Amino acid sequence: MPKSVLVAAGTGKQGRVVARELLERGHAVHILTRNPSSDTAKELQSMEAVLHAGDLGSAETIQTALDNVDAIFLAIPVNPANPAAEIAYAKNVLEAARNNGVKNIIYSSVARTGEHESFPGWNDDYPMAWYWKNKDTIEHMVRTAGIEHWTILRPAFFIQNFCRPEVEYMFPGLADAHELRVAFNADTQLDLIDVSDIAKFAAAALGSPSDFSGKEITLAAEKLTAAQIAELLSTISGEKITVDYINDNQAITLQKQGHIVIEAQLWQRDVGYGVDIESLKRYGVPLTLLSKALDQGALKWLSQQVGLSE
Numbered sequence: 614m615p616k617s618v619l620v621a622a623g624t625g626k627q628g629r630v631v632a633r634e635l636l637e638r639g640h641a642v643h644i645l646t647r648n649p650s651s652d653t654a655k656e657l658q659s660m661e662a663v664l665h666a667g668d669l670g671s672a673e674t675i676q677t678a679l680d681n682v683d684a685i686f687l688a689i690p691v692n693p694a695n696p697a698a699e700i701a702y703a704k705n706v707l708e709a710a711r712n713n714g715v716k717n718i719i720y721s722s723v724a725r726t727g728e729h730e731s732f733p734g735w736n737d738d739y740p741m742a743w744y745w746k747n748k749d750t751i752e753h754m755v756r757t758a759g760i761e762h763w764t765i766l767r768p769a770f771f772i773q774n775f776c777r778p779e780v781e782y783m784f785p786g787l788a789d790a791h792e793l794r795v796a797f798n799a800d801t802q803l804d805l806i807d808v809s810d811i812a813k814f815a816a817a818a819l820g821s822p823s824d825f826s827g828k829e830i831t832l833a834a835e836k837l838t839a840a841q842i843a844e845l846l847s848t849i850s851g852e853k854i855t856v857d858y859i860n861d862n863q864a865i866t867l868q869k870q871g872h873i874v875i876e877a878q879l880w881q882r883d884v885g886y887g888v889d890i891e892s893l894k895r896y897g898v899p900l901t902l903l904s905k906a907l908d909q910g911a912l913k914w915l916s917q918q919v920g921l922s923e
């Protein structure tokens with residue numbers, strides 16, 4: 614049965630793809646965005662999504678956007694300069710959801726949430742400790758919000774991080790110098806997920822709450838080394854991509870300068886998302902491998918987005 618769903622943040626990497634997936638499946642989609650005149654917002658509007666100009670920081674605008682809405686897909690932007698905002702946004706959404714009688718919430722968190730205290734060397738000064746604590750706190754808030762159905766999706770690393778505009782920040786040197794610079798070992802495997810697979814799981818959870826309610830599902834489609842990723846990106850772009858392994862001394866210098874991408878890569882090397890991909894088969898949701906994505910026609914999109922051939 615078609616549902617009415619609020620997608621927030623509606624124009625982000627996940628939100629825009631979730632919105633498209635739900636619209637294609639016949640659901641009514643509402644989008645919360647600070648900027649309804651952005652290209653993404655307008656594209657979603659042209660597909661019949663209802664735009665709500667609003668901010669996750671404003672309980673009032675969220676309340677308005679939730680009028681007659683049955684369900685929410687929630688992916689909350691993070692701001693390293695103001696980590697507390699993520700919690701405040703979650704609180705605003707969950708309170709408004711309760712007030713409006715929302716029946717189902719699908720919250721997109723991150724793989725390994727809740728396990729931070731078991732990370733080797735964990736303490737309050739652990740790199741990006743705020744990130745792990747925030748996700749854990751919000752998951753707890755979702756479970757205890759009193760909403761009839763909740764599902765927590767825990768995606769690993771987005772394939773979209775190799776695309777513009779994220780690539781400029783996540784992998785400086787990749788788009789311009791064709792170098793994949795990573796603080797990985799040669800055998801480090803990165804767990805990857807395409808955001809369209811998050812959308813498929815969200816749609817499944819929305820369509821079948823009895824199968825997904827109360828579930829916490831960690832998501833990845835494959836695990837690839839930097840060399841394997843570089844090879845695939847070379848195929849996509851037609852450019853020779855090489856891997857530049859950042860050594861420990863360089864990594865520590867960058868880390869001290871506050872490069873959180875390096876901190877994240879060191880975490881991916883030393884801890885990692887550790888997704889049990891096999892266990893996802895039981896949901897019957899197809900997953901998109903990077904190599905399969907090429908066969909399925911993503912080549913053009915990725916080559917344009919990655920911009921490696923410029």
Ligand SMILES: NC(=O)c1ccc[n+]([C@@H]2O[C@H](COP(=O)([O-])OP(=O)(O)OC[C@H]3O[C@@H](n4cnc5c(N)ncnc54)[C@H](OP(=O)(O)O)[C@@H]3O)[C@@H](O)[C@H]2O)c1
Nearest residue numbers: 622624625626627646647668669688689690723769770771
């Ligand atoms: N990147 C990864 O590999 C990865 C992996 C796992 C989990 N995650 C998690 O994914 C989450 C982010 O999701 P995403 O990457 O889909 O988002 P995103 O692409 O970072 O998009 C964030 C969107 O949030 C909107 N936004 C920003 N501030 C807002 C505010 N105050 N009120 C309303 N909207 C606001 C912006 O849209 P407007 O300008 O239109 O308002 C923007 O499009 C984070 O919690 C991150 O930890 C990321």
